[in-house]
Amino acid sequence: MANSHEAVAEQFDDMPQQIEASTLGMWTFLATEILFFGALFLAYIVYRHTYAQAFALAGRHTLILYGTINTALLLTSSFTMSLAIHSAQEGKNKPLLGFLLLTIFLGCGFLLVKGLEYHEDVHEHLFPGAHFTRELPAPGQIFWVLYWVMTGVHSIHLAAGIGLLAVIVWMAWRRRFSSYYHNPVLISGLYWHFVDVIWVWLYALLYLINRH
Amino acid sequence: MTVLNPPIVPRKIYGLIWVVLLLLLLLNWGLAQLNLGPFNLVATLAIAFIQMMLMLLYLMHVRYNTPLTWVFVAAGFIWLVVMINLSLSDYLTRGAVAGRFGKSWIHETSVPPPVYLPKP
Numbered sequence: 483m484a485n486s487h488e489a490v491a492e493q494f495d496d497m498p499q500q501i502e503a504s505t506l507g508m509w510t511f512l513a514t515e516i517l518f519f520g521a522l523f524l525a526y527i528v529y530r531h532t533y534a535q536a537f538a539l540a541g542r543h544t545l546i547l548y549g550t551i552n553t554a555l556l557l558t559s560s561f562t563m564s565l566a567i568h569s570a571q572e573g574k575n576k577p578l579l580g581f582l583l584l585t586i587f588l589g590c591g592f593l594l595v596k597g598l599e600y601h602e603d604v605h606e607h608l609f610p611g612a613h614f615t616r617e618l619p620a621p622g623q624i625f626w627v628l629y630w631v632m633t634g635v636h637s638i639h640l641a642a643g644i645g646l647l648a649v650i651v652w653m654a655w656r657r658r659f660s661s662y663y664h665n666p667v668l669i670s671g672l673y674w675h676f677v678d679v680i681w682v683w684l685y686a687l688l689y690l691i692n693r694h
Numbered sequence: 695m696t697v698l699n700p701p702i703v704p705r706k707i708y709g710l711i712w713v714v715l716l717l718l719l720l721l722n723w724g725l726a727q728l729n730l731g732p733f734n735l736v737a738t739l740a741i742a743f744i745q746m747m748l749m750l751l752y753l754m755h756v757r758y759n760t761p762l763t764w765v766f767v768a769a770g771f772i773w774l775v776v777m778i779n780l781s782l783s784d785y786l787t788r789g790a791v792a793g794r795f796g797k798s799w800i801h802e803t804s805v806p807p808p809v810y811l812p813k814p
Contacts, residue, residue, distance in 0.1 A: 505759065506766050513770030520774040527778065528785050539812060550723050554716060561712035564703070564753050571702045668755075675754045679746050686742040690726040691735050 489663035501665055508669045512676050515639075519680050522632050526687055529628070533621035540622035541692020543608055543615075544629065548599035549689035552592050553681065559588035560678045567671045573661030575654060582651045585674065589644045596637055629688055636684060639677045646670050701758055711752050718745050 494500040530537045566581035607615040609630065610623040650670050653659065659667060722741045725734065751757040756767055 502760055502763065505763055509763060509766040509770070513766070513773070516770040516774050517777065520777055524778050524781055527782065531785065546723070546726070550719070553719050557712065557715045557719060560715075560749065560753055561708060564708040564711075565705065568702065568705055568708065672754055675749055679749050682742050682745045682749075686722070686738045690722060690738045693726045694729045694731075694734050 489660075497662060501668065504665055504669055505672070508672045512672065515676065515680075519632075519635075522628065522635070523683065523687070526628050526632070529621070529624045533624060536619045536621035537625050538692050538694075540618050540625035541688070543606065543618070544689050544692075545599050545602060546689050546693075548595055548602075549685050552595050552599075553685045555588050555592045555595065556678045556681050559585050559592070560675050562588065563671050563674045567664075567667055570654075570659050570664035570667040571661060573659075573664075575657060575659065578659065578667070579651060579654050582647055582654065586644050586647050586651070589640055589647070592640060593637060593644075596633065625692075632684055632688065636677065636680055639680070643670075643674050643677050646673060703752065703755070703758070707752060711748055715745055715748060 490497055490500055494503065562581045562584045566578055566585060569575075569577035569581055603609065607613055608626055610627050614623050614626070647670060650666055653666060718741050722738060725737050725741075728734075730737065750767070756764065759767075
């Protein structure tokens with residue numbers, strides 16, 4: 483277990499300052515992520531405004547059951563991630579490991595459901611290109627391009643989050659964290675919750691608002 | 695040495711937030727089944743916004759962070775608002791500019807969006 487001398491890097495006065503610095507660093511990274519996804523959201527707004535009718539028709543073809551299950555899975559994974567952080571802060575290693583593994587499990591569940599949904603989407607000819615369904619007007623493809631890009635990029639982020647948590651599990655397994663030092667758990671939690679926040683908006687824009 | 699930043703949030707609060715988030719999801723899904731006209735859009739976006747704020751403030755500990763962290767958190771969202779605002783002030787006013795000043799280059803180059811109706 484890291485003692486206080488090793489846990490605080492030499493450029494910091496104490497642990498709270500170190501935690502604040504890494505929190506600021508993470509939020510700086512998340513700001514770039516907000517703008518990264520923001521550009522896609524902007525594209526969605528512009529094209530939804532330009533091709534309102536086509537979007538309304540195309541949006542009805544998203545599979546709302548898969549989307550809703552996935553939202554519930556991610557919200558629950560955020561809950562277990564928060565419990566992992568709580569365990570880390572209290573210095574309880576076993577619950578920390580358990581909740582981290584549960585979070586990873588729920589994340590994998592999300593990707594599995596997403597895969598099933600993608601499979602069905604392809605089957606329904608909802609992948610843009612030559613074989614795109616003829617039931618929808620041409621600009622409906624723009625909605626589906628945004629669907630594939632936005633959910634695809636989000637899934638990559640989630641897979642990265644699972645990889646990140648796997649590293650944290652490994653560190654926790656090696657007993658690297660204590661009630662004093664658990665900075666990496668806090669920072670990974672920020673990333674995990676952020677990916678969840680993005681999904682909440684994707685769910686609203688891709689699955690819900692074009693139903694009527 | 696036991697000063698912690700952020701403080702330990704009680705498990706009860708995490709549990710409460712989780713339940714509220716799931717209830718909001720249920721409400722959001724339920725409202726999408728009803729035809730409420732333009733209110734559908736407003737309700738869905740409002741619920742998503744509330745869910746985001748709950749996650750930011752409690753799960754991501756923004757509420758418990760220092761004011762300096764608040765500035766960093768706000769910065770990302772402020773730039774997002776700037777980007778969307780400036781871009782839409784272009785896209786949403788193109789027709790208005792052409793109409794007001796008569797024939798302009800905008801009028802000539804912009805193609806009105808075609809009207810697509812569902813095939814019978």
